[in-house]
Amino acid sequence: xxxxxxxxxxxxxxxxxxxxxxxxxxxxxxxxxxxxxxxxxxxxxxxxxxxxxxxxxxxxxxxxxxxxxxxxxxxxxxxxxxxxxxxxxxxxxxxxxxxxxxxxxxxxxxxxxxxxxxxxxxxxxxxxxxxxxxxxxxxxxxxxxxxxxxxxxxxxxxxxxxxxxxxxxxxxxxxxxxxxxxxxxxxxxxxxxxxxxxxxxxxxxxxxxxxxxxxxxxxxxxxxxxxxxxxxxxxxxxxxxxxxxxxxxxxxxxxxxxxxxxxxxxxxxxxxxxxxxxxxxxxxxxxxxxxxxxxxxxxxxxxxxxxxxxxxxxxxxxxxxxxxxxxxxxxxxxxxxxxxxxxxxxxxxxxxxxxxxxxxxxxxxxxxxxxxxxxxxxxxxxxxxxxxxxxxxxxxxxxxxxxxxxxxxxxxxxxxxxxxxxxxxxxxxxxxxxxxxxxxxxxxxxxxxxxxxxxxxxxxxxxxxxxxxxxxxxxxxxxxxxxxxxxxxxxxxxxxxxxxxxxxxxxxxxxxxx
Numbered sequence: 001x002x003x004x005x006x007x008x009x010x011x012x013x014x015x016x017x018x019x020x021x022x023x024x025x026x027x028x029x030x031x032x033x034x035x036x037x038x039x040x041x042x043x044x045x046x047x048x049x050x051x052x053x054x055x056x057x058x059x060x061x062x063x064x065x066x067x068x069x070x071x072x073x074x075x076x077x078x079x080x081x082x083x084x085x086x087x088x089x090x091x092x093x094x095x096x097x098x099x100x101x102x103x104x105x106x107x108x109x110x111x112x113x114x115x116x117x118x119x120x121x122x123x124x125x126x127x128x129x130x131x132x133x134x135x136x137x138x139x140x141x142x143x144x145x146x147x148x149x150x151x152x153x154x155x156x157x158x159x160x161x162x163x164x165x166x167x168x169x170x171x172x173x174x175x176x177x178x179x180x181x182x183x184x185x186x187x188x189x190x191x192x193x194x195x196x197x198x199x200x201x202x203x204x205x206x207x208x209x210x211x212x213x214x215x216x217x218x219x220x221x222x223x224x225x226x227x228x229x230x231x232x233x234x235x236x237x238x239x240x241x242x243x244x245x246x247x248x249x250x251x252x253x254x255x256x257x258x259x260x261x262x263x264x265x266x267x268x269x270x271x272x273x274x275x276x277x278x279x280x281x282x283x284x285x286x287x288x289x290x291x292x293x294x295x296x297x298x299x300x301x302x303x304x305x306x307x308x309x310x311x312x313x314x315x316x317x318x319x320x321x322x323x324x325x326x327x328x329x330x331x332x333x334x335x336x337x338x339x340x341x342x343x344x345x346x347x348x349x350x351x352x353x354x355x356x357x358x359x360x361x362x363x364x365x366x367x368x369x370x371x372x373x374x375x376x377x378x379x380x381x382x383x384x385x386x387x388x389x390x391x392x393x394x395x396x397x398x399x400x401x402x403x404x405x406x407x408x409x410x411x412x413x414x415x416x417x418x419x420x421x422x423x424x425x426x427x428x429x430x431x432x433x434x435x436x437x438x439x440x441x442x443x444x445x446x447x448x449x450x451x452x453x454x455x456x457x458x459x460x461x462x463x464x465x466x467x468x469x470x471x472x473x474x475x476x477x478x479x480x481x482x483x484x485x486x487x488x489x490x491x492x493x494x495x496x497x498x499x500x501x502x503x504x505x506x507x508x509x510x511x512x513x514x
Contacts, residue, residue, distance in 0.1 A: 018046060026060070035058065035068055038058040038069065041053040051083075054081075062093060065100075071102055087117040088119070090108075094108050104133070106129045106138070106141065107141040123153060139174035142166075145165040149165065150162035150180075173196075175196075178193045178196045178200075178205065179204055186218075187218050190218065191212060191218050195209055206229045206236075206238070207238055207244070210225070210227075210229030213229065223248065224254065227254075230245040231245060234268070239269045240269075246280070249265065250266075260290060263281075263284060278304045279301070282299070282300075282301035282302040286326075295320065299325075299327045302314075311345070312346065314337045314338075315338065315341040317337045318341065321333040331362030334361075335356050335361070335363045342376070345376075350374075350376045350377040351377040354370045354374040374389045374392065375389055383411040383415070384416065386410045386411035387408065387418055390405070390411065402433075404432055412446070415450075418452070420443045420447035420452070423443040424439075424444040428440035428444075436468075437462070440462070441459070441462050456483040456486065460475075460476045460479035460483060461476070473498055473510075474506060474509065477498050477499070481510075
């Protein structure tokens with residue numbers, strides 16, 4: 001039998017043999033072999049990775065006019081691999097390949113013009129080269145053309161043209177275009193485009209798909225699927241996914257509640273600058289939730305979020321300055337951050353800022369400003385603010401008793417005890433409203449049941465006199481007894497008078513309720 005030549009018995013040996021074959025051809029000046037040899041060095045296939053040698057062989061092939069080598073040499077200059085990073089040289093070699101019609105080079109050259117790297121920033125040149133590449137089916141260029149038409153950058157804005165280019169790239173499987181197309185779609189179509197991009201690992205699409213499963217938007221609500229997609233994006237460093245994943249674990253919505261896991265994701269998002277996560281992390285340090293209580297750390301994270309303009313963090317930071325917790329007590333800084341949050345519509349900040357202007361805490365006393373901020377919170381149906389608007393209008397030099405009564409009524413309807421008492425008093429006295437003892441009794445009763453001592457006293461007097469309600473000495477005694485226990489001094493004298501009018505059996509019954 002004849003002996004057959006030995007065959008390479010491993011991938012490495014086969015690659016080595018191929019390397020030797022290509023090296024011989026390359027040294028004889030064959031451009032394609034020079035390029036292939038450069039690629040082997042760049043990727044470490046069959047030889048140790050060596051960017052400098054890759055550049056040397058790419059340069060030989062590129063000088064001979066091989067467009068693929070010119071493109072790859074441009075990539076090496078753009079990335080600074082094997083050579084010093086040089087966008088000008090990258091643009092030079094991309095142009096050499098682009099002018100031969102090589103679509104990836106046309107696309108990359110377009111990007112350099114769009115960013116002004118190595119060449120002047122030139123939207124028209126970017127448009128030209130993107131169009132050249134897109135016409136050849138280069139999906140990245142098609143996507144960029146879509147963005148230019150969507151934003152009207154370098155071309156008249158044309159949303160239909162944008163959608164057309166996005167779709168061409170998306171149908172080739174280009175994830176960014178699939179995502180863009182999803183954003184321009186609705187219902188099931190949007191979900192499917194998000195899914196296509198998400199399955200390719202595109203984090204923004206994974207986040208949006210997770211969000212839809214989380215909220216049950218266009219799909220059946222499914223927390224497990226939400227966690228899956230949030231998790232995929234979160235592991236890639238997508239901060240909003242990390243934050244939402246933390247919220248899911250923090251609330252135990254459809255998954256087992258895991259405070260430690262939630263804290264970990266809040267921290268990862270916070271460290272990337274996610275304001276919501278920073279605020280939540282601050283809350284945990286302030287109150288010792290899952291971590292040792294640390295007001296200094298709370299102030300640190302609140303400030304990080306506050307300086308990004310997050311109103312809840314601005315409010316929380318203001319509270320720390322108010323209390324001198326984790327930071328030095330500073331009424332002016334507190335007022336500063338309350339204002340920042342209030343100007344963004346934060347309800348409690350508006351109310352607290354009103355309190356500061358009313359009392360002159362950290363700001364010059366200014367009742368007009370106080371009323372303005374109370375009004376803003378009151379218009380958000382915040383009962384304490386509605387009460388304060390009424391109170392300021394009631395005592396202002398040019399006040400409006402009728403409007404004050406209206407605001408007291410709004411707060412009273414929400415169960416605000418002070419407003420209920422004030423409304424009872426106004427019906428009792430006919431101030432800013434028609435005198436109505438039955439209505440006065442009703443509002444006193446509402447406030448009294450919440451423990452308002454003066455309302456309890458007035459209610460006892462009304463039951464004693466039969467004013468607005470049928471006379472009932474037993475009820476009168478009971479309410480006056482409560483008022484006296486709460487510190488209303490006049491209640492004791494009334495109790496004595498009522499006790500003197502009661503039959504012994506009834507008095508014993510009243511005293512038995514004590």
